[in-house]
Amino acid sequence: MSVLRSPLFAPGNHARRVEKALGLAADAVILDLEDAVAISEKAATRAVVAEVFCRPRAGKLYVRVNALTTEWCHGDMVAMVRAGLDGIILPKVEHDHELRTADWLIANLERERGLPAGGIDLVPIIETALGIGNLRPICRAGTRVRRLAFGAGDFTLDMGMAWTRAEAELLPHRAACVLESRAAGLEPPLDTVWADLKDAEGFVASAKQAAALGFQGKMCIHPDQVAGANAAFTPDEAAITWAKRVIAAFDDAEAKRLASIQLDGQFIDYPIVQRARRVLAQGGG
Numbered sequence: 540m541s542v543l544r545s546p547l548f549a550p551g552n553h554a555r556r557v558e559k560a561l562g563l564a565a566d567a568v569i570l571d572l573e574d575a576v577a578i579s580e581k582a583a584t585r586a587v588v589a590e591v592f593c594r595p596r597a598g599k600l601y602v603r604v605n606a607l608t609t610e611w612c613h614g615d616m617v618a619m620v621r622a623g624l625d626g627i628i629l630p631k632v633e634h635d636h637e638l639r640t641a642d643w644l645i646a647n648l649e650r651e652r653g654l655p656a657g658g659i660d661l662v663p664i665i666e667t668a669l670g671i672g673n674l675r676p677i678c679r680a681g682t683r684v685r686r687l688a689f690g691a692g693d694f695t696l697d698m699g700m701a702w703t704r705a706e707a708e709l710l711p712h713r714a715a716c717v718l719e720s721r722a723a724g725l726e727p728p729l730d731t732v733w734a735d736l737k738d739a740e741g742f743v744a745s746a747k748q749a750a751a752l753g754f755q756g757k758m759c760i761h762p763d764q765v766a767g768a769n770a771a772f773t774p775d776e777a778a779i780t781w782a783k784r785v786i787a788a789f790d791d792a793e794a795k796r797l798a799s800i801q802l803d804g805q806f807i808d809y810p811i812v813q814r815a816r817r818v819l820a821q822g823g824g
Contacts, residue, residue: 542821543567543686543729544756545768546601550575551588561591565765566756567599572615573606573630581611585618592623601662603628607637613644620648626660631693633669635680642682657683662729666690667697671712678723688758689716691731702734704741706748717753727755736761746771774822782815782822789815 547565549556551572560568570588572581588602604615604627619627629641638661645659661683665671671694678687691709695702702708709731716728730749733742742764746757750771757768774782785802789812792800799808 541599542755542772543599544772545759545765546729546756547759547762547765548575548603548732551602552576552580552584554587557591559762561594561596561600563597563762563765564769565598565759565762566769567601567625568596569601569603569628569758571603572611572619573603581605582614585615589618589621592621599625601626601628601660603630603664606631607641616641616644616648620645620654620659621652622654624659626662628662628664628688630664630690631666631670632663632677632687633667634673635676638663638677638680638682638684642680642684645683659683660685662686662688664688664690665716666693668694670694671715674715674719675723678719678725684725686726686728686755687716687720688729689713689731692734694731704735704738706745710752713749713752713754721753727753730754730757732758732760733764734760736763739763739767743767743771772821774818778818779822782818785812785815786819 543566545565546567546569547560547563548569548571549560551557551570557570570591572584572588576584592600600623602619602624604619605611607629616627627641627645632638641661645661646656649656649659663677663684665674665677665687666689670677689712691702694712700708713730720726720728733745735741746768749757756772759765759768785807788800788802789807799806801807
């Protein structure tokens, strides 16, 4: 599993921001053809974005195309599916058939252009009430999709909902994304962006909450958010130390034919040990 802790958006038509993003420690850069690009510039920006594919970069390279229901999506796909692209971000997905259509188009372009079959990732963003309502069939669409993303900006707009700093109103919908992803055998999803660029503490709190809910990363819209996202979705030294102690103590107990022990007053059995092993895997231990 290739974890995306800090996918960073950069407007596809802003050369300076794109160049800076490619050199950052983000796990992926998402070049944007959708919200960050004016309607009058959408078609022209495709060639600008495609030129970036051959440049050196620190992480993976994705492109957010326009929604499948728009007049620009087909042209975006035709222009973007080529060597050097790691994946497509597909916004405003509301039905499973949209994913099958996008998958079919990408597969045909891969074949026509001699690219590895299934090599280009497809990440749907769920950001409407209908999308949340159709999460189960979307997650079970049977396509190349390995993970989905949740977008709170458009979702709260669609719902007429206030997007508060505490984000309590998002909890059931975030949890649904994690639950349906897990039930369908997908990777953990990506969490929504944090829109208040002046509130760095709020971003960190939101990222930590998403990590606790089971997300694998948080989409970023500013370079200053990358380090916070990477930290929130990577176990810290205390967690790694705890995991190593748990595993060592349990290995010793198993050698004595014991399947449950206490460590520092905490009950330890197989599920706790599995969690500890996961912490080490996430932390590179």
